[in-house]
Amino acid sequence: MTSRLARRLGSVLEPVVGQVYFSPECHQNYVALGFDPSPGDANGVALPDGPAYFASRGSLLGQVSGEVIAAAFGVFSAAVVVPSVQLAWTRTDADTIRSARADGAVGQLRRLIGDRPDGVERALELLQRAAAMLPINGRHLAAGIAALDVPDDPLAAVWHVGDFLREYRGDCHNAAWVAAGLTATDIGMLTELSWGMPLRSYSRTRGWSVDEFDRSEHHLRDLGHLEGEGPDTRLSQQGRHAREQIEVTTDDQMRPALGALGDDIEELFDVLAPWGETIRAGKGYLGAGPHDLG
Numbered sequence: 001m002t003s004r005l006a007r008r009l010g011s012v013l014e015p016v017v018g019q020v021y022f023s024p025e026c027h028q029n030y031v032a033l034g035f036d037p038s039p040g041d042a043n044g045v046a047l048p049d050g051p052a053y054f055a056s057r058g059s060l061l062g063q064v065s066g067e068v069i070a071a072a073f074g075v076f077s078a079a080v081v082v083p084s085v086q087l088a089w090t091r092t093d094a095d096t097i098r099s100a101r102a103d104g105a106v107g108q109l110r111r112l113i114g115d116r117p118d119g120v121e122r123a124l125e126l127l128q129r130a131a132a133m134l135p136i137n138g139r140h141l142a143a144g145i146a147a148l149d150v151p152d153d154p155l156a157a158v159w160h161v162g163d164f165l166r167e168y169r170g171d172c173h174n175a176a177w178v179a180a181g182l183t184a185t186d187i188g189m190l191t192e193l194s195w196g197m198p199l200r201s202y203s204r205t206r207g208w209s210v211d212e213f214d215r216s217e218h219h220l221r222d223l224g225h226l227e228g229e230g231p232d233t234r235l236s237q238q239g240r241h242a243r244e245q246i247e248v249t250t251d252d253q254m255r256p257a258l259g260a261l262g263d264d265i266e267e268l269f270d271v272l273a274p275w276g277e278t279i280r281a282g283k284g285y286l287g288a289g290p291h292d293l294g
Contacts, residue, residue: 026104
């Protein structure tokens with residue numbers, strides 16, 4: 001029950017909150033700060049510029065180095081993050097790009113679902129109830145959001161608190177795979193195989209080298225998590241179990257939020273799910289795929 005509810009909460013939040021990374025309004029704000037425009041699109045969804053992405057999301061931590069941002073994000077190679085952040089801080093500062101990020105995220109929501117979509121006040125009430133119960137110790141990005149003021153506008157506040165919950169789960173997930181003794185490339189490869197994707201496909205977007213992938217593949221084989229060779233490489237039963245346990249551990253860390261919501265959680269799902277469908281239909285977020293929590 002915990003995993004079902006925790007994953008459903010993550011799933012309905014994802015397009016409502018995660019649309020910040022694909023928002024044309026965000027991209028326009030970043031261009032105004034000197035960043036490059038969106039480099040292209042995926043089925044009509046505008047993709048983010050790398051330096052703008054790392055700096056805007058990383059700004060939740062303050063004016064910090066690329067090494068700190070790479071550590072907090074967890075799954076990206078520092079070899080990609082560090083120079084991107086160094087470039088970004090020659091163009092803007094953390095406070096400015098953080099404001100541009102929030103403004104663009106809420107701007108896209110207003111365009112796609114309206115200024116006051118049905119249930120926005122109730123959604124805010126429930127999200128704040130859930131967020132209030134979560135301890136921030138060890139959750140770096142979530143703590144950065146918790147340090148900020150909640151906007152007065154209900155829709156902006158929903159996005160803000162939703163961003164906290166999304167990053168909180170991400171912080172918990174990083175803690176889970178680190179505690180399991182895995183590296184960033186290990187978890188990337190386990191994840192893409194669990195999604196039914198080829199080895200080194202999705203995880204390649206995180207900037208890792210061939211040598212780093214080779215070391216991870218040897219490590220995962222030594223652990224007994226992989227079977228098959230080449231394009232036929234797949235998770236073993238043990239590997240599938242290990243990957244699922246990481247997700248279960250992540251789910252368990254969301255228990256205080258689920259407990260605070262109680263039976264009202266289904267009402268929250270009923271409000272957020274239609275918003276997400278509208279956002280996807282409007283090309284504000286990627287279509288449903290393996291990255292969604294089930």
